[in-house]
Amino acid sequence: MTGNKAVAYKEPGKVELIDIDYPSFDLKDGPGVNPANVGRSVPHGVILKTVATNICGSDQHMVRGRTTAPPNLVLGHEITGEVVEVGPGVEFIKEGDICSVPFNIACGRCRNCKERKTGICLNVNPDRPGSAYGYVDMGGWVGGQANYVLVPYADWNLLKFPDKDQALEKILDLAMLSDIFPTGFHGAVSAGVGVGSTVYVAGAGPVGLAAATSAHLLGAAVVIVGDLNGDRLAKARSFGCETVDLTMGGPAEQIEQILGVPEVDCGVDAVGFEARGHGHDAKEAPATVLNSLMEITAAGGALGIPGLYVTGDPGGVDEAAKKGALSLSLGTGWAKSLSFTTGQCPVMKYNRQLMMAILHDKVSIAKNVNAKAITLEEAPQGYAEFDAGAATKYVLNPNGYLS
Template identity: 70%
Template sequence: MGGNKIVVYKEPGRVEIEDHDPPKLEVPADVSKSKGLTQKAVHGVILRNVATNICGSDQHMVRGRTTAPPGQTLGHEITGEIVEKGEDVQFLDVGDIVSVPFNIACGRCRNCREGQTGVCLNVNPARAGSAYGYVDMGGWEGGQAEYVMVPFADFNCLKFPDRAQALEKIRDLAMLSDIFPTGYHGAYTAGVTTGSTVYIAGAGPVGLAAAHSAQLLGAAVVIVGDRNKQRLEQARSFGCETVDISLDASLEDQVAEILGVNEVDCAVDAVGFEASGHGADAGEQPAAVLNSIMSVTRAGGRLGIPGLYVTGDPGAPDPDAKEGTLKVRLGLGWAKSHSFTTGQCPVLKYNRGLMMSILHGKAQIAKAVNATVIPLDEAPRGYQEFDQGAARKYVLDPHGMIPAA
């Protein structure tokens, strides 16, 4: 196998490619010690990564907006080929190409058994829930790499039924590890159904995935809001209406111009804690999107909140926000009888169905998010361009296995 090139956070605004030892079939020592697991991962597999993506959640760390330490390995969106498996892996084989949920889940705890794989109880000493290459998520090595170890593989890995078909559609299938299920989760938990009018806050990759998901779920009108004109243009490219929150016209007034009424049936927050206020000169306001989706959603409506909120933000604009305490108008949500769904998407709940939608031509998620393939060595450029607002979803190709478009 040789070494293992991997993307590493060095300091705010800078990532580098480092050579690490190849992964072993072992769980992190802290997880093993605190959870009573054997360190040897007989239940795991090692993947040669076919595709591994840059995510907005990674970008929060790289901007210095989390407590991630220098040296944190990065990457939790993983699609790969099995090159080694532990002796307890029963239903997967070397050569299989699989999608890996960004949630690391044991498949055995109460939460996993109840389908809440985003908050597994056995894979993180610090809290419920874990992920590859992420701060405070258990110390699992990141997946923006040539190779990665996946534990509890029979439970976590989604095998693609046909290798040739998988490689042909790999740009779409690479989105199954996170943003497509996450966007779908936002739309689904917001109650999007046939004929719904939907507002999606944020036209980054997750927002675009939520918008495409809302279309799959039967929405009559999908409205996407952002202040990045290129990203709004990308949303319009697959049939969404758009509003520009950098304009002085209120969100409600812009929605009314589209729908004839100033509210929607349901809404999705695909922005998270680095939210901006409304208007040309508005600065960062961490609760702005949460408050705006309550304002624009009808009484009795539902709100899906897949956007990331954190408990530690060194760059927050005020002391409360630094610990995740935000000025949310909960009274408004209460008065309108809104339902809220927050937290990590439980990817395993959705990924097989979304895979089938891709394989049978019903979903074109790579087109919706403008998937753009670059070599692993160009990850620093991808991070820089993404941070500057590029209307793209960067897909890293560590081994040159992604066919030319």
């Protein structure tokens, strides 16, 4: 059988390339696999030869030891691939198709899927609504930072690119459709971004830059990005964003210098639970982003919160944070009648439209997030550089499709 190598979490701060089984059309026991999923038959699935699979900030949370991820968990939920085998229950997807894989696994049959809430499918994770490839507590579906990966419910989950040659020409852009582009777009949409909006995006990592890109695409008048990392802020400025340097203090005063008022119409949290405070020596303070967004978002506005928050964080700054309980100024949000949207992005709600924007040259998401292709063997170095704050979106190239 064809060999298969994959990037696996080993221990806090360490990932390693390991040998794993070639995928089959049933779920086998392994690190992180829910016992109720072992032996589950997947006749509706396909096996993909991976074209591109990205390192995500959500992966970094696990690699830093900030979750309960077990050793040897195969990572990778941002997957683009070519179909090499189809299960007997697959009707429309064919061998040779190149497809984007939404990071949320969805059955297409449950109530939530039928209501387009594919981030909280009821049938793919025995523990809770919602699932993803290669992620802790998400059912144990094997991750895609590998040569080959199984995708269930293929007719439902896969977004087929209409032209193979065109897709390969724009593959670094299209590789962003599995997660960060729809996630950033969802953050902007749920924050109410529209024509003429003023927007503050907290965080200039890849999801924050994708949210800023999305705000421009949605017609925002001014997009402001805040971060502690100067290189990432420079990347935001490169495609027309204003920036707030949080090493200089909180965002309100700097926003006022840009807009004339210390508030924006819409706020996006692209940071999540490992947030730090403001100033040169900022320490971890996980409620900082949410509280500052409530402060600077205009009354009646909305917050889009695609940044990841968890219910179990072994490295939390206090006992409350270890359970995901943060000291939020909810009274501020209530007094200002702010709306909040949290949770996994329902990728399928947006990915086809964003694909069309890419294919017809309406957006350059790979450029904006500084996508860089590296080999599977270079993954540990990519993880280390990303963790150190590199202003780069690392795209793994396991099978040589990427130039």
